[in-house]
Amino acid sequence: MNATMRRVAIASAVVSMAVSLAACGSAKEADNDKSDQKKKTGPLTIGLLLPEDQTARYENFDRPLITKKIKALCAECKVVYVNAKSDTALQQQQVDSMITKKVDAIILDAVDSEAIASSVKKADEADIPVVAYDRLAQGPISGYTSFDNEKVGKVQGEALLKALGNKAKDGKVVMLNGWEADPNAAMFKKGALSVLKGKVDIGKQYDVDRWLADKANEAMNGAISSLGKNNIVGVYSANDTMAGGAITALRSGGVDPLPPVTGQDAELAGVQRILAGTQYMSVYKPYEPEATAAAEMAIALGRGEKPNESNTVDSPTTKGIPATLITPVSLTKDNIKETVIKDGLYKASQICTAKYKAACEEAGLLK
The missing domain is CATH 3.40.50.2300 (Response regulator)
Structure with a gap:
């Protein structure tokens, strides 16, 4: 191969690699391969992050129902709860804290679905699956439960x-x-x-x-x-x-x-x-089935298993997210x-x- 042809071949390879990398960076498929390699038994620690305390439902229903269901499924599992009080920056810090605590899974109701994407990515990189609860957060979400x-x-x-x-x-x-x-x-x-x-x-x-x-x-x-x-x-x-x-x-x-x-x-x-x-x-909106689905997903993902959901949804950043949608x-x-x-x-x-x-x-x- 002459020098000109070698340069053309190298250039083509570089372009192909760039295209492949660009494709990987856009709307990736929900992928639980990481968690599949991390099979875990015994007690888990689940982070529960709710968005605000002005709407009565979060403290009166969502928090106690999710906690109760997690305890029913896994008596020795621990729930670490925080509320962002409508503060986007505070919720980002709360996700960071959950990563530092090395929780096994996170249930996240995002204050701002777009702004939280970088925090979800950090959790994913730390091999902590995130279940989007009630609002579909952006980033590499592993499961989602909400209403239609x-x-x-x-x-x-x-x-x-x-x-x-x-x-x-x-x-x-x-x-x-x-x-x-x-x-x-x-x-x-x-x-x-x-x-x-x-x-x-x-x-x-x-x-x-x-x-x-x-x-x-x-x-x-x-x-x-x-x-x-x-x-x-x-x-x-x-x-x-x-x-x-x-x-x-x-x-x-x-x-x-x-x-x-x-x-x-x-x-x-x-x-x-x-x-x-x-x-x-x-x-x-019957909160119990929504809370139950979130608890089941979080425990399954925390154990390194794929959530058992037949439906999927797409976010702007992730396609094929396993989902449970409940009728209002x-x-x-x-x-x-x-x-x-x-x-x-x-x-x-x-x-x-x-x-x-x-x-x-x-x-x-x-x-």
Whole structure:
């Protein structure tokens, strides 16, 4: 081979190698080969990282349910719990701490799904599998459990249309969407718009910072000022916390009667507002199956086994992530007894305080 041909061959090889490396760097397949080589028996340490403490569900349901299920599956296993309190940088530090502690697996509900990707990569490089919980974090995630989030938005949109009936075009609908940093918020919005677009007149839309009630209150006040208190016929609120803030603004702004307001998470205050008639609906998401799936995945992955999931999802960075997706339920005054009470989320006595006793009797919750 002459010198020119050798140079061409070497150049071609370099280009081929560069293409291969570039391909490896994009949207990699979920791969559990590392964990397969690390079979482990005996007790495990599972890191549990939840995103915030403003939404009641995380401390009241997710944390105790996940912990209980891990202990049921592995009595000697240890759960190390931290809450990021809506602070992206703090959660990154918490992942670093879990790596330093050499936990066997991490269950992660990300504050910011994109910003946490580098931390997930660090965990993967330390051979610690990460289960994305409720929100699909970016990076080399090993498993994912959540609800069908577009379906959540559709359920909310359908409920709002039902509540509006033939008044759907009589005024404006205000949309209070979730926090942009949460990938679920975009899916809720997409699902809701797939139902509402063309059937209602959307007067104002807001992406509410960190899902906070006071930020939803500010947005709703702005909408009332802009649209007029008599022109708002419905409010799409992506969750119950924001619904509470919106309803406070509607009342203080003199909107009477209150328009139908949606929600999500079946928070106790939300359920009580539904009974009282100030909030139209919420989305009940049975937390136990979601928590169970996360616990089972974390233990399997911590032992070096592949999670037993038939479904897969893709994130912007990783394809083929084993996933469990749970179907949400529309919660209204008519099915509180058959859902949140029957499933043990709340007792009737927790819901039916003195303030709500008459509403509970009317709904048949105290019989």
